[in-house]
Amino acid sequence: MTKGIKIATIGGGSSYTPELVEGFIKRYDELPISELWLVDIEEGKEKLQIVxxxxxxxxxxxxxxxxxHLTLDRREALKDADFVTTQFRVGLLDARAKDERIPLKYGVLGQETNGPGGLFKGLRTIPVILEICKDIEELCPDAWLINFTNPAGMVTEAVLRYSTIEKVVGLCNVPIGMEMGIAKLFDVDHSRVRIDFAGLNHMVYGLDIYIDGISVKDKVMELITDPENSSFVKNIDGQGWEPEFIQSLNLLTCPYHMYYYKTKDMMEKAMKNAADEGTRAEVVRKLENELFELYKDPDLAVKPPQLEERGGAYYSDAAVRLITSIYTDKRDIQPVNTRNNGAIASIPNESAVEVSCVITKDGPKPITMGDLPVQVRGLVQQIKSFERISAEAAVTGDYNKAVLALTINPLTPSDSIAKEIVDEMLEAHKEYLPKFFEKTLV
Structure with a gap:
């Protein structure tokens, strides 16, 4: 192929962008990019320039x-792109801070992708991603959409159900973080580790774990009962599992499972953190301010190591590995969010799942995992119901569906509390949820 690759990154002013650029530089021999377009909105103009x-x-x-190329014109950036990556935050960190703080008043966990925070991030994000999809259909219909925007599973679900785009892959750094954690536990190179992943975004399990193709699952189950080894991602505090629970579960958990299996502990920690140092959004804002000060340095020409504190470790490894494998038809195995197509028996075929896939030039081919183990099947199905109804609420602006979605979520204790939280959060995010307010004016 002689033509260079054009990549458009929407949310290009993100603090994560240097991580992505580092990945493109490292893999240039395999992925010969000629144009990288970084796109942002007017409010992100200054950060876009710095990054x-x-x-x-x-x-x-x-x-x-x-x-x-730096631009505020999304359509200009999308024209004839080969890959479109999305990493934006509707409402910026102010919106995330509300997502985290408001639920705490009702004794419910406030978190970016789980519970009320996940619902409202989805409600704000899905209409925007669907507008982007319309532009892609018109301006670069052959492009692959690689979405990193959270909640990645819900966003991928919405694109699959409510747009005509088939070439979409959702991606998260949690599975690769789990792989890296296993590599560290066994002191081996990451390339020797493979995990059979199955579930949903931030609700994914390792069904089996291999080093050099040999299962080490039993040893891993023993090791992760040690509190030092219980969490592989920087932005979630690891707390030790009860040995009896984790041994009996007999699956590798992801860090976000803490919110569901240790809800009371995580709630207490969230309340304490919010009081002492601020919510995660407020901590991130401080980190980002420090990062952007570093980024301004005209002598800085590498990704600063402080970026890993932001929680984005291995982000570019996952992102650029995926894009490279599609471009080169590598047929390696990677965990991504894609259409289920029967890979997980207990999830509808047309729904988005996070599962190990063979990555080809035609996209991810999910590996058949069969039924989810009975001990996790119900929770995964419950979260899938939450994602589907949340996506429907986002597309329709249906207030009742938003209350239903939040009530279904296992982090919400009752329908009356769900309604109170939805009412307050709708008002708090009114500027970014026009569909919900159009309805009330009729």
Missing amino acids: GNLAKRMIEKAGLPIDV
Whole structure:
């Protein structure tokens, strides 16, 4: 192929962008990008300039012929793109802070992708991603949409159900973080580790774990009862599992399972953190301010190590590995969010799942995992119901569906509390939820 690759990154002013650029530089031999378009909105203009200039310095230092374009014009960036990556946050960190703080008043966990926070992030994000999909259909119909925007599972579900785009893959750094955690536990290179992943985004389990193709699951189950080994992702506090529980569950959990299996503990921790140091959004805002000060340094031409504190470790490894494998038809195995197509027997075929896939030029081919083990099947199905009804509420602006979705979520104790939270959060996010307010004016 002689033509260089054009990539458009929506949310290009994100603090994560240097991580992505580093990945593109490392894999340039396999993925010869000629144009990288970083897109943002007016409110993100200053950050886009800072991050964009750092990206240019990084590429210049690497001596690569990649043209970096910074723009607020999404359509210009999308024209004839080969890959579109999305990593945006509707309402910025202010909205995330509300998602986290408001539920705490009702004794419910406030978290970016789980419970009320996950619902409202989805309600704000899905209408925007569907508008982007319309632009892709018109301007780059052959492009692959690679979505990192949370809640990634719900967003992928919405794109599969409510747009005509088939070439969509949702991606998260949690599974690769779990792989890296196993590699560290056994002191081996990441390339030797493989996990059979099955479930949903932030609700994924490792059904089996291999090193050099040999199962080490029994040993892992023994090791992860040690509190030191219970969490593989920086932005969730690891708390030790009860040995009896984790041994009997007999599956590798992801860090987000803490919210469902240790709800009371995580709730107490969230309340304490919110009082002492602020919610996660407020901590991230401080981290981001520090990162952007670093990014401004005209002598900085590499990704600063402080970025890992942001919770984005291995983000570019996952992202660029996926794009490269599609482009080169590599047929390696990676965990992604894609249409189920029968891979997990207890989830509808047309729904989005997070599952190990063979990555080809035609996209991810899910590996058949059969039925989910009975001990986790019900919880995964409950979260899938939550995602589907949340996506429907986002598309229709149906207030009743929003209350139903939140009531279904296992982190919500009752329908009356769900209604109170929805009422307050709708008002708090009114600016970003026009569909819900159009209805009331009729």
